[in-house]
Amino acid sequence: MTASLAVTQHVVARFIWVKQKLGGDGKMLKHLLWATDFSETSQAALEWGLALAHLAKSQLTLLHIAEAEEARDEQLAAEHRRKLEEIAEQIRQKGLTVTTSVRPGQAAQVIVQAAKELSVDLIVLGAHGHTSFKEKLLGSTTEQVLQTSPVPVLFVRERCEPKFNHLLVPSDLSDAALIALDYAANLASLTKAKISLLHVVAPYEGSPEAWEELKRETTEELRRWSSRTVEPLEMPSIEPKVTRYHHAGAGITDFAQQNAVDLIIIPTHGHSALGRLIFGSVAAHVIYYAPCPVISGKAEAFRKAIEG
Secondary structure (H helix, E strand, C coil), X not given: CCHHHHHHHHHHHHHHHHHHHCCCCCHHHCEXXXXXXXXXXXXXXXXXXXXXXXXXXXXXXXXXXXXXXXHHCHHHHHHHHHHHHHHHHHHHCCCCEEEEEEEECCHHHHHHHXXXXXXXXXXXXXXXXXXXXXXXXXXXXXXXXXXXXCCCEEEECCCCCCCCCEEEEECCCCHHHHHHHHHHHHHHHHHCCEEEEEEEECCCCXXXXXHHHHHHHHHHHHHHHHCCCCCHHHCCCEEEEEEECCCHHHHHHHHHHHCCCCEEEEECCCCHHHCCCCHHHHXXXXXXXXXXXXXXXXXXXXXXXXXX
């Protein structure tokens, strides 16, 4: 198959699901999985999961992983099962469908396996638990879940009011970023959010005049590129933005801070214009430093969520 044919088929397929799924029906968020270690950050993540579940009328599964110490301590295990069921009952009283699960094993592996078995659409995680985020980022739960999850992952680092007025999608004009924009467009149709589509030039050392011309050209290219996402009559509010920064990840988080972004949606792979969106670089920086929650994952994970 030629590259042009592959792109054409991908665009046609996108229009099919757009017609079926845009309009706020929440089909790409039918089932959410919240994994908890009962930390403050996991509780903060639950608040965001609940906000999405109410908007999309989602089913929720509450998952606790009984790691080594707990597996050996029956009293502790019983206490955690009781706490999980108490949380579930409180949520049920708000009208949502909730199930609970306590599974033994290593956290990342159990979370990903549960997501596969239960066919969930989104994993909701506190970005760190009882250990520091940096420790997890450098080889534990956060990195492993993000690298292996079959669906996108919502990371929440700290407590903040769940809002969906302003979504940010970083773009390097790659297919991966376009799929993330597809996902954001679906979410925006559900929450009535506006989308900032941000391209970061990092680094840039040209003259002021050359920079203004590059910014204008790139903004136009972003408009053309994003028009492939949804049909014009159903297009959410998408505003292209171009900025320059010494580091792409820092440019993204600074833009989010300065523009009251509520949620960032970023893929873990892209290409050179954004310094390659690989987990160890830009996406990791954004998850760690963003002033708001982040939904991230592989392009295939976003596509799976969209297609249902």
